[in-house]
Amino acid sequence: MSTTVPKEPEVTLDLAIEHGLNEEEFEMIKNFLGRMPTFTELGVYSVMWSEHCSYKNSILEIKKLPREGDQLLVDAGEENAGLVDIGDGLACAFKIESHNHPSAVEPYQGAATGVGGIHRDIFTMGARPVASLNSLRFGSMDNPRVRYLLDGVVRGISDYGNSFGIPTVGGEIYFDEAYEGNPLVNAMSVGIVKHGETASAIAEGVGNPVLIVGASTGRDGIHGATFASEEISEESEAKRPSVQVGDPFTEKLLLEASLEALKTGAIVGLQDMGAAGITSSSSEMTARGGKGMRLDLDKVPMREEGMTAYELLLSESQERMLVVAEKGREQEIIDVFEKWDLNAVVIGEVVEGDKLTYIKDGEVKAEIPADSLVLGGGAPQYERERKKPAYIDEVQNFDFSSLKHPENVNKAFLKVLASPNVASKRWVHEQYDTTVRTNTVNAPGASDSGVIRIKGTKKGLAVKTDCNGRYVYLNPRRGGQIAVAESARNVVCSGAKPVAISNCLNFGNPYKPEVYWTFSEALAGMGDACRALNTPVTGGNVSLYNENPNGAIFPTPVIGMLGLIEDVENHTMTPQFKNEGDIIYYLGADRKGLGGSEYIKAVHGLTTGNAPELDLDLEVNLQQTVLNLIHSKVVNAAHDLSDGGLVVALAEMSIHSGLGADVSLEKMSGGTYEVLFSEAQSGIVVTVDKENVAKLEAEMGKSNVPFHAIGVVSGNTFTINQTVNLPVSKITDVYESTLPKAMEQ
Template sequence: MNDSAMDQTLAAQLKQEGLSQDDFTEIVRRLGREPNRAELGMFGVMWSEHCCYRNSRPLLRQFPTEGPRILVGPGENAGVVDLGEGFRLAFKIESHNHPSAVEPFQGAATGVGGILRDIFTMGARPLALLNALRFGPLEDPRNAGLMEGVVAGIAHYGNCVGVPTVGGEVAFDPSYSGNPLVNAMALGLMETTEIMRSGASGVGNPVVYVGSTTGRDGMGGASFASAELSEASIDDRPAVQVGDPFLEKGLIEACLEAFKSGVVVAAQDMGAAGLTCSCAEMAAKGNLGIELNLDLVPARETGMTAYDFLLSESQERMLFVVQAGKEEELMELFRRWGLQAAVVGKVLQEEVVRVLQHGEVAAEVPSRALAEDTPINKRDLISEPPADIQAHWQWQESSLSALAADQVGRVLLQLLDDPTIASKKWVWRQYDHQVQANTVVPPGGADAAVLRLRYQEGAKASERGVAATLDCPNRWVALDPERGGMAAVAEAARNLSCVGAEPIAVTDNLNFPSPETPTGYWQLAMACRGIAEACRILDTPVTGGNVSLYNNTRLPDGTVQPIQPTPVVGMVGLVERLDRLVGLAWPKPQLAADGDHLLLLGLALNSEATDDRIGLGGSSYLQVVHGLCTGRPPRPDLGLEMQLQEMLRAAIAAGLVSAAHDLSDGGFLVAVAEMAMAAGCGAQLKLASSELPLQRLLFGEGGARVLVTVPAAELAAFIALSQARGFPYQQIGLVQANELLQLHIGQEEIFELELNCLSKAYQEALPRRLLGHTG
């Protein structure tokens, strides 16, 4: 082969592995020689954005990661927080975006399986699942098919493995057409005394492989996840794994039993990059090496090369370092569960990953070069926002025509019919959200999911619970990533506070377009800055998460369509008393005059002073009614946010609040309608006259604002608590026994709508678009 042909072959191999010529030069420098094909593949997956965060790692360092409840922060399979009374919670979020784009069912299903393994690898029993999903408009059959496949995959895996899917979010935008986002979050309660770590220890200790067999499915998945999508991506279907939830259920039980025995020294899930990643990370974190013999790895296919074994992402597999002499005892345990188990290597003193096959060394690479000392792409942050963003910021609300009073009801129905706002019952009815019998409120019943904590011995119920939520205002992030990142954290914390939970910690999934453009990197950097600031002020440290970049779609004409930046914030909180838990459904009055008082906490609706904190920039009103995604979202007032949430939690803890719901998509009127529909009874709203335009007053977004209902008997105590804290509230109406939602502003009646009219729009929005009919 001449030099030109060799150069072409190398270029093709580098392209396949997602490596640059500079990467190749650095690999040669580190090895002191050229890599063979298997070694090049190992570097390809481990130096991908998906595995080593080469574009985002410097930005992630600004996140606060420590706090009194943090037991395990970033760097392990999952974060762990202390809930008190002996409860320790493991939680994590991961993405499976690109696999779900080319094979929605298996892509989503294996995303669920992977995040569950992150949890039980720590020694925790999975408690619940949540997911954050993004799709293109459902009027396009391709997007509808993607959504149907993704939801079916999530339901299949979670339902079969026996872990409830209890919450999440779903939103829609044309930018996600062809590149859906599938983020899965899992929570688990620690069952082992010691938290399982992934760093290898004990030179000579055996390395044991357990779980399923290894095949050629999932080849190059990490590299695939670090490249943009195109029509040719359908050819990458082999990069999508196939999962078996029933096998994973056995793996959960076997792993927890093994960890409790004390014979497992270290454990690592085989997720992205498979055997390569698990060996390299275990070795690097332990400052040791691992020798792996591929001839001993249980395989489901014949003729597999070292490259095949090392890059396979076959599901339901784990790698352990085990106490010497205890390996047979451990393997027998896994075989009783019908799982594969084999000694495949040993721990080395030398800090290398050495791979043997057929009696020869198939690969030998310094472990830190793969898992710790990985490249960082240094990128310059532009000093000014991109010109198109600045143009959006120049947009003025005064350019909109005034909303007339007789149009308000129609606009409310239009917003309730928007798939992003509308009921997600079509989605969550496919999930088993009651399995394990710990789910306190069903999906849609409150602003956050709530799970009952059970004492380990005798399954005695606790008075306490754990709450979890996922949030991201992607339109806000697209228009102002710093403010959008702040708002994601603030809304997640607010949702937890709305059920009475104290926000504790964050896991995040940063879904962004390519960082290789000035705009793409600016969006990522500014969103990280906003998240970091909000987490510091709201005292919610980040325990880990996931970065998913290159979420672009290359269209047939060669243009690149980036997604709206979507940094999903997953947050967990502690509920001290489940008997004081509140949802968003207010109590139905027994008598016509017995209704609870409806109050707005935080920024008042009709105050001119709120102009810089409540607006229509990036709002659902602007998008749905006018077809515009423009303007500048209001800057979150994080100080006021903290005061609001402390006031709200104190009122809930004192038993003064009967229902609570935060104001987010659609603003004030949408929030009221959602509470009324949940309760099945209406309200009479009475607002003072205002100089503000109706669209800002009723549909403006932003600000630290929560709607609460307070029983008449508790109103005086609530007011006293508010005054003692110096926190603002506004009385805006009364709950009523009938099924009417009525709005008066000053002396003018704006509308009177029947709840069944609202519910029809709200409940039928998704089924009508997905199924072509209601029901």
């Protein structure tokens, strides 16, 4: 039976603009090709030059981040994920990426495929994923649509991750009207690989065959990359076909098959098919290898009839990889994938020159210089206009003396504790498998960061995602600094030395000068903190155009922090109180300033003031001092201060242990509400038994870090200055019931 080949539309400037390109870029394409592009070529350029793939509006700022370090084994952006030496002949591959726009339209599949995609980035490098994390943002829980999105996203993450068999060991969730209509779904994966067993995403060796392996290709996800590079609007609902559909069981097979195939030694290069599918994988591998590639798209296994070259190249069907094999050894690879019931088909070869040639129906549908498509090659790079937003000076000059604080501190504290941003996220993390593979040491919920052991060694990894977008909104530079400093402080409180970061940069439309100014300032702040803490950037992801008809999200540069524990059995720490009679100490900066605090938002309904105070020199000293205290076994518990301030940190230590506390803050400077609720940075609460008090104070005396003995662990009542006086059972009930009650509405 003959099939009619569809007639391709005529390529015009209007059609290019419909594809998300501008007139200048259309002219650049014609110059690269020396002619008018074909319809297929236009589609290829449109996805590869989208912000999602090219970082064209962000790369110049990203290049200013510190991206070198003694433990980094590949340069930032060189491979699919960062790769860090962790000793004992092992390396850690880790990365965080966004799946925001798909999750706004189809929360279950958007979140699920986000998890699948980030894991593929890890095992594409030859590393076995060992842990997963996420960072989520939603609008107000009072909105039924938000509850629908939260439910769908959490189920998508849990169903995919649980089926794939990787523990979710950490994460964070914030709720604010700023994310109404444009939720953020950022997923992080962490993997382990032996030195010398890593794979590279490269195409080299003329004559080497190119294979597509994994699932068949369908029409799902076409133009997903360009969909992720535009603002969400009422028309977004009509773009459901842009959301991919995931299959975690196929992904599990693909993982095992890929790692087994790598062991044959027959693989030259391996690349995941994420955004832009065959287009991105073939162009990135080819550009990196400096050779050409010729692919026959008729050989691609399809699950739908009549797919065109345009559709095959732009499809983002999940669970697929592109493999360059050593010539004559391709059957070894095919045998492995077929053993795991997966497609493995030779669809082309590496060729001389620098061009990507795509053939369909016996015709050349596209012939493009590979380097013209990719980041750092011919893809455009822009520095956009910047303008400081007018609101910044207004909020930073807010007169806090005009606020009337509640007379009843107990009620104010309970209101903050019941805020969805502070309250327990047990409803979420209990849906995740947190202990599969039996390596989890610190699971989500009762720890400052997730901790996993590395079997066969004494080592462990502490991992954390962190960012308070409210801080970045109020003071972009300081907010960027805090995102890094707090994520580092979290892994330190678990006993780990911060090593490196990945990041996921969630911002609005870069063509708006105020957004671009905020973006550049936030990245500058991240760079400040990374240099101070010696945590270089290994790579990450940029997600722009996070806007809806009501405006942009809070600028949210999420940090994925990696920390290393040399002795996981003896140096791992948790935050809960351990023993009655232990002395409670506060270590760190004065508690001053209520700007950007959860108290101001939850009690007064305001997002205002300056971002919390941060002294990076003090932060570095504090983190090193606390690590020394943990490793020398002086302290029994450690917990950093963040959302809700000192009172919430103490309450969480009490809630997680069931033990009460009798605390006096009279000797700490500042008014009651500042001392209790300030989110000023560089603060950690520790506990110590009486026998170790002298050791702690001697260590603190050498550190130049302020410290105060503030109370004792005792009984079953949580008491601070007699202004907060509540049974532990009461604060536990408030803390644990917020999310379940909200989801029952």
